[in-house]
Amino acid sequence: MNPIASVRYRLSRRRRRAPAERHWVRIVMDREVEALLRGLGPASLHAAEISGDGRGHLGWQEFTRLDFPDFDLVNPHDVGQFDVVVCEQVLEHVTQPFTAATTLAQLTKPGGHVLVSVPFLLRVHEAPIDAWRFTPTGLRLLLESAGLTVVTVGSWGNPWCVRANLTDWMPFGRRHQLLRRWSLANNPETPMVVWALAGR
Numbered sequence: 001m002n003p004i005a006s007v008r009y010r011l012s013r014r015r016r017r018a019p020a021e022r023h024w025v026r027i028v029m030d031r032e033v034e035a036l037l038r039g040l041g042p043a044s045l046h047a048a049e050i051s052g053d054g055r056g057h058l059g060w061q062e063f064t065r066l067d068f069p070d071f072d073l074v075n076p077h078d079v080g081q082f083d084v085v086v087c088e089q090v091l092e093h094v095t096q097p098f099t100a101a102t103t104l105a106q107l108t109k110p111g112g113h114v115l116v117s118v119p120f121l122l123r124v125h126e127a128p129i130d131a132w133r134f135t136p137t138g139l140r141l142l143l144e145s146a147g148l149t150v151v152t153v154g155s156w157g158n159p160w161c162v163r164a165n166l167t168d169w170m171p172f173g174r175r176h177q178l179l180r181r182w183s184l185a186n187n188p189e190t191p192m193v194v195w196a197l198a199g200r
Contacts, residue, residue, distance in 0.1 A: 073100035148198035157192030
């Protein structure tokens with residue numbers, strides 16, 4: 001292996017070991033999503049998270065994790081309703097996103113909220129499939145098609161992060177922290193991730 005290829009290999013191995021919450025592409029999205037969820041007053045709410053527990057630490061009155069394949073957004077079984085339903089980085093992996101959005105609405109109590117985050121300018125990541133990408137407008141239309149009322153839509157990305165993530169998941173490291181203003185700058189024309197809060 002030539003020296004340049006060797007360095008690239010070592011860097012890519014190091015990037016793969018970075019936990020998801022430290023990926024450059026997630027820093028702003030995670031901060032914004034957490035602020036939206038905290039604003040709902042989690043201490044008095046029963047929440048469910050689809051295929052994850054990344055938001056379980058927010059101090060919910062009750063927290064339920066609904067994992068695939070035991071729970072399938074496209075072919076759901078009755079698990080009750082929740083005050084808040086969190087679905088992050090999942091809809092790109094379902095076979096029928098409009099059916100999945102309808103399921104999210106059905107899981108939500110009247111007066112409750114759904115929080116969804118999805119990728120847009122992000123490389124393909126099969127798990128087990130990767131079939132869809134959503135712009136801010138696309139995510140709004142998807143949630144509205146399920147009868148939800150969109151409260152807010154956000155997005156984040158910039159050309160530097162797009163390029164850095166073409167081949168691997170770039171961690172947010174020391175050099176990014178030193179150049180935070182530059183590295184976390186948002187360009188609405190290059191959104192890498194999109195999120196929305198909707199009410200039922």
